[in-house]
Amino acid sequence: MQLATPARILGGTIGLGAVLVAPAVAANPGTMDVTIHIPRLKVAEYHKPYVAIWVEKPGSKAKTVAVWYDHDMKANEGTKWLRDVRQWWRAAGRSMSFPANGITGATRAPGAHKISFSRVQLGATDAGQYTLVVEAAREVGGRELLRIPFSWPAKASAGGRAAGTSELGAVSIAFR
């Protein structure tokens, strides 16, 4: 489905597999790599989905780490549809201003996309249990949300994976 995309190597690997492809296994990982597959859909009218990625921790405010939307339209018109990423909009988006520095990004085409976040970017400086949430909403299409729990301090061997069925493909995390 996604041809010649670098992260395809990660696709289909779980847990232990992440160790095998990790370039250098650090004793105390400081970075999370997130790989998001956006499926290619056979539909008459296709628009690249809006995607929000955020971190939840019970008792804390949700922390948005990335939002992919039509950020370069005139008069900021692409923000009109941000509310359709509705769980993220409720958890964090509605109290933010856009464009959001370091968070706003362009929508991505079908395929695998790898983005990396530092522990600080993730808001995971406190030790504990967290959840990475990825939500995609597509214009004239559907919506899907995936959750991957993780903990910090992270182990290089730790990882996680969730598989979407409609608007998202496989989503995986790994630490280095």
Add this chain to the structure above:
Amino acid sequence: MKTRIWGFAAAAALSALAAVPASAHRQWMMPSSTVLSGDDVWVTVDAAVSNDLFYFEHQPLRLDAMKAWAPDGNEAAIENKATGRYRSTFDVHLTQKGTWRIASVVDGVMGSYDLNGKTERLPRGTTTANLAERIPAGATNVRTAESNNRNEIFVTVGEPTTNLFVPTGKGIELVPVTHPNDLFAGEAATFQFLLDGKPVAGLPVTVIPGGIRYRDQLGQLDFQTDADGKVEINWPEPGLYWLNVTTPRAGREEDAAAAAGPQRRASYVTTLEVLAP
């Protein structure tokens, strides 16, 4: 609406039945969105009086008393007003972030007086302001009661705010425990209702999901306010809901009504959007 009902309820025996069609007509507003994002935000509202929710199929809701308030409390313009055969429509330019109120509040005075041996009703459109001039000289046994009818909706740009929810102390008003623009199926919502600024136990609260035309069962949920004026509502599914609160209707026995005079009446209507989790 009500005058028509009274028209065919000439016989006293029919007056009890007449209450049924009166409550079957439902007035409502339907906004294009309740949860909004963006920099140049508008909402369009359809407003009608109908049997089925939310289909405009009977009468338009009159816009004479329609007003909008921005989150900072200032009144905002109702734009592009139009009233057609079955519905009215208008726009509000949502130029501030926060929660907006769009409301039609109609206050009136009902009642009667005796003149020359006959009992006369106060005409429609009587208010506290014009009451004195509508009672002719020589009238005796003047009995009046105030009616307050509030039909309002809320829409929110960005983060929901609550500074528009300061009660005026008149009629039935909603005080959010759960914000009316933060509703999700599977989560219970609690609202407090005040009558003339005070919580009242036992106010009937009716909740009906939209989409009536395509199902056989009405799906009406009935509640009564508790001692704090509160109700807790569990939304069975996402969608638009019509919510109506009224003062309880006493029996319409002619003798009792004549003895007690007209009853103070108030009603509250809102449309709530419940999102999918």
